[in-house]
Structure formats: structure tokens, C-alpha cells
């Protein structure tokens with residue numbers, strides 16, 4: 001059985017994001033990055049299948065700038081077998097349609113029984129790349145999966161997915177299929193020393209996105225802005241003790257503390 | 259938006275979700291969104307409903323909103339099946355040529371939206387929170403980069419598919435709406451690949467946190483599980499307080515599910531809400547926006563939570579709480 005996991009590198013929330021002169025995207029910066037948490041959960045889910053059944057191969061794929069290779073190496077460090085990197089590094093915003101079309105093109109050329117993506121990427125919160133790629137590749141898709149089980153003949157699978165409002169919905173799907181995985185459903189393992197060594201030496205297959213036909217993005221950013229303040233937003237100043245004393249004063253005045 | 263046609267010729271689809279024979283309340287928020295769009299782009303709003311027992315649901319929708327419903331009865335469909343939804347809505351769209359298709363930014367909404375976009379060669383904008391017009395075009399606002407930036411997104415083509423963040427629009431429930439028309443059709447569709455197997459309530463909502471006067475919430479910024487102890491001691495300062503947390507903390511098992519605040523947790527409105535090391539993602543805000551007074555403590559001065567706070571404390575949470583407790587002790591003596 002062959003599984004493909006889509007992994008995206010996301011900048012950490014603490015980075016400063018500055019709107020660029022075009023106002024359509026942010027200035028490129030030297031950000032600190034990590035693997036999208038939902039993708040860590042997706043990879044962990046794939047690794048758990050590999051732990052259970054023998055003869056499971058896991059590939060990871062990432063689309064983006066050169067440094068997306070870091071997230072691929074991290075995935076190999078966690079236990080994935082091989083990485084595919086699709087080079088696509090234009091200036092500015094990249095529509096999910098483009099990213100999905102590259103992943104779909106790769107899926108169509110290579111046979112996988114199962115494809116996992118994260119439900120959503122933490123930086124862009126679109127929830128689109130998985131379902132788009134599934135549709136483009138003609139695969140059935142269920143999003144926000146929290147539990148999965150492959151049938152003994154490995155031709156179908158049972159999945160549970162989270163709905164809002166504390167409900168869980170069940171499906172049976174024919175394979176091949178694409179699932180998007182809800183974050184936090186498992187405990188993603190840490191890279192192991194032996195796998196990290198393997199990852200550092202691993203040959204990452206690189207494909208230039210120019211080889212694939214590009215789908216039309218459809219939407220674009222007209223403008224980026226800094227969010228409006230919805231409340232007063234009084235910023236406390238001084239040393240940490242001065243701020244603490246000031247907060248105590250404010251909250252006592254409002255009778256929240258005696 | 260292309261050229262504006264005469265009123266009455268265009269339509270806007272709203273996709274209804276339902277469970278346990280009830281319409282999901284997000285539908286009424288989608289209706290508000292549709293009305294806002296209608297201001298810029300005159301069109302007839304149609305609620306699209308699919309199921310095998312649609313009569314009661316149709317009647318509820320049209321009585322509450324006054325909107326027209328196009329219901330499709332499908333024997334093979336109880337609640338939801340992405341394959342059937344995509345096929346049936348695609349066919350309805352070929353007939354009614356909607357300019358907009360609006361779904362919830364929910365698992366089901368997302369299953370359908372992107373799939374339809376590919377089939378219909380439509381643009382798709384997800385997780386929108388508001389809309390407006392710039393230079394003759396409708397712009398949809400959505401959060402990016404952890405809520406630190408708003409993107410105003412447009413599309414050049416029709417139809418346009420959007421998903422709307424739950425909680426972003428006021429529910430549309432007019433006082434005395436004239437009842438809309440219900441048109442019911444019947445189709446058969448046996449799905450090939452995806453079979454729905456049922457639904458279960460996984461978590462029983464526990465309302466105890468909703469009753470707290472003060473909620474002190476822990477986020478990923480607390481760093482280590484041990485630091486929860488600090489948060490607990492901090493909360494103990496406030497009479498009638500409870501400890502809550504963001505989803506990340508709950509997913510890790512550091513707090514119980516009943517303590518999760520947000521879209522997929524509890525929706526609370528305490529008199530005082532204190533966010534400790536929480537970034538302010540829209541899914542978290544959806545659970546606490548109604549709070550009376552909001553204090554946020556975060557070491558990042560640009561954290562999105564500060565836009566929703568009355569008092570902003572830019573500090574390391576693990577230094578601030580001990581300082582607060584010391585100062586508080588001094589005061590008590």
C-alpha cells in the first residue's frame with residue numbers, strides 16, 4: 001500500500017508579518033518555520049498505518065520555495081520513506097488552486113492508494129488544497145477526519161470525521177481516496193535519531209512546477225490590511241511588576257477582585 | 259463581478275446543513291451574508307436543501323427566513339454525502355446559474371465548496387468574515403497569518419463559491435417574514451465511492467463553564483503543562499472563576515474538552531475573560547467574543563487577540579502571572 005501525505009511549511013505565529021508595497025501580499029522575510037500542525041497529525045496517522053501493516057510506503061509532498069525541503073526532511077525524520085518537492089516560488093500570493101493542481105498532477109502520474117492532507121493550513125486557513133486536489137485527481141474525499149480504518153482487503157476504508165457542535169459523522173470510502181485530517185487527533189512522534197540521519201542524506205525528488213499545466217487561480221487579494229481594533233485595547237506600560245499592579249488596579253475598580 | 263444583470267435574473271444559492279431533523283443554525287448567518295451580497299448584486303436567494311425527509315426542514319427555513327427553498331428529496335441520502343451533494347448542486351447550478359454559492363466554513367461546507375469549484379471552474383474563497391465593495395467589486399474579508407492580517411479577496415468570474423466563518427454574521431431572523439416558496443424535487447442517486455454510515459454525538463456539551471463569571475484561558479503560549487498550575491493560581495484570585503483553554507491545549511490533554519473555548523468548544527460570555535498566551539485565531543474568538551471585559555496577555559505585541567481586548571499586556575505569561583500574584587499578595591496584606 002502506498003500513501004502520500006501533503007505537508008506544508010508555515011511561518012510561526014510570533015513572526016512579524018509586514019504588508020508589502022503592492023498591498024497584495026506580505027514582505028518576504030527571514031521567518032521561523034514549522035510543519036503545519038494538521039499535517040503533523042496527517043503524517044502521524046499515515047505512520048500509524050505503517051506500524052500496523054507491513055508493506056506500507058509513505059511519501060510526503062510539499063509545494064513551495066526551496067526551504068519547503070526542510071519540512072520534507074522533518075517528515076522523513078518522523079518516519080516517511082521518501083520526499084517529493086515541487087518547486088513553485090513566485091512572488092506574492094499563491095492560490096490554493098495552483099498548489100492543488102500541482103499535487104493533483106503528481107497524483108495522477110503516480111499511483112497511491114491513499115492520500116492525506118491537513119484539514120487546514122494554520123497560516124492561510126483555507127481548507128481547500130486537499131478537497132481541490134481530490135476533485136482534480138478524480139478521487140473521493142472526506143475532510144476533518146478524526147479516525148480511519150482500512151478494510152482487510154485494502155480496497156475501502158471506514159472513516160469518522162468531526163462536525164461542528166460535538167457530532168461525529170461516519171463514512172465508508174472506496175480506495176484510492178483523499179482524506180483531510182483534523183489536527184490534534186493523535187500525538188505526532190518526534191523525529192528519531194536514525195531517521196534524522198537518513199533524512200539528512202535522503203535524495204529529495206524535485207519537480208519543477210513549470211512541467212505541469214497551471215490552473216487559473218480565480219481569486220486574488222485586492223488588498224491586505226491590518227485588522228481593526230474591535231475593543232479599546234489599552235496597552236499597559238512599565239516593568240512587569242508595574243503592569244501587574246496596574247492590572248490589579250483596573251480589575252479591582254471593576255470589582256472583579258476584592 | 260462581470261456585468262450587472264437586471265434584478266431578478268440572477269440567483270444566490272445558500273447550502274443548508276441539517277442534523278437530527280433540525281436545520282443547522284449557521285444557515286441563518288449564511289442568509290445574512292446573502293442579503294449583504296444582494297445589496298451589491300441584485301439576485302434571488304434560494305436555500306438549497308438535500309435529504310430524504312425535507313418537508314419539515316423546508317417549512318422551518320421558509321418560516322424563519324421568508325426565503326425560497328429548493329428541496330431535493332433523495333432516498334439514498336439521510337444527512338450528508340459529499341458525492342451526492344456535489345452532483346446535485348452542480349445540476350441545480352446548471353439550471354439556475356447562480357452568481358454565488360454560499361456554504362458554511364464547516365467540514366461539510368468545505369467538502370462541497372472546493373469540489374464544486376473544480377467542477378464548475380469557479381473561484382472559491384473560504385472562511386470569509388465580512389464583505390464590502392471596492393471599485394465596483396465585492397471584496398470578501400478573511401483572516402490570514404494567525405489573524406494578524408486581513409485579506410480582502412475578489413474574484414473576476416462568476417459563479418463564485420464562498421464559505422462563511424460561523425459566528426461572523428448575525429443570524430437573519432426577520433420579525434414577520436412572509437413565507438417563501440418551497441419547490442420540492444425528487445432524484446435518485448446511488449453514490450459510487452462514498453457511503454454515509456451515520457452520525458453520533460461524540461461529546462456532550464457541559465454548560466458549567468458557561469456559567470462562570472470570570473474565565474481565565476490558557477493557550478499554547480503557556481509552553482509547558484506544568485505552567486497550568488500558574489494559570490490555576492491566577493484564576494483563583496477571581497471569585498466565581500473557571501479555567502478554560504484553546505483547542506491546542508485540550509487536544510494535548512492538558513485540559514478537558516468541556517474547558518475548550520471556541521467554535522468547536524464552548525461559546526461563553528463571562529463578565530471577564532483573560533486570555534493567557536492565546537493568539538486569537540477566529541475559531542477561538544468565535545467562542546469568547548461576547549465576553550464583557552477582555553484582558554489578553556501575550557508576548558507578541560502584534561498578536562490578533564489584542565484587537566479583541568480591552569486591556570493588552572505585552573509580557574511573557576510565565577513572568578507576568580508570578581508578578582501579578584506577588585503584587586496581589588502585597589495588596590492583601
Ligand SMILES: Cc1cc2nc3c(=O)[nH]c(=O)nc-3n(C[C@H](O)[C@H](O)[C@H](O)COP(=O)(O)OP(=O)(O)OC[C@H]3O[C@@H](n4cnc5c(N)ncnc54)[C@H](O)[C@@H]3O)c2cc1C
Pocket residue numbers: 013014119120404476477478479480481503504505506507518519520521522523524534535536537538539540541542545555556557558561573574575576
Ligand atoms: C475547524 C476548526 C475548529 C477549531 N476550533 C477551535 C476551538 O473551538 N477553540 C480554539 O481555541 N481553537 C480552535 N481551532 C484552532 C484555532 O484555529 C487555533 O489553532 C488555536 O485557537 C490556537 O491556539 P493558541 O492561540 O493557544 O495557540 P497559538 O496559535 O500557537 O498561539 C500561541 C500564542 O501564545 C503567544 N506566546 C508564546 N509564548 C508566550 C509566552 N511565553 N508568554 C505569552 N505569550 C506567549 C504567541 O505569541 C501566540 O500568540 C479550530 C481550528 C479549526 C480548523
Ligand SMILES: Nc1ncnc2c1ncn2[C@@H]1O[C@H](COP(=O)(O)O)[C@@H](O)[C@H]1O
Pocket residue numbers: 006007008009036038039061062063064096099116117118119120121122124125126127128129130
Ligand atoms: N504548499 C503546499 N504543499 C503541500 N501541501 C500543501 C500546501 N499547501 C497546502 N497543503 C495541504 O493542504 C492542506 C490544507 O491547506 P489550505 O488549503 O491552505 O488550508 C494543508 O494542511 C496541507 O496538507
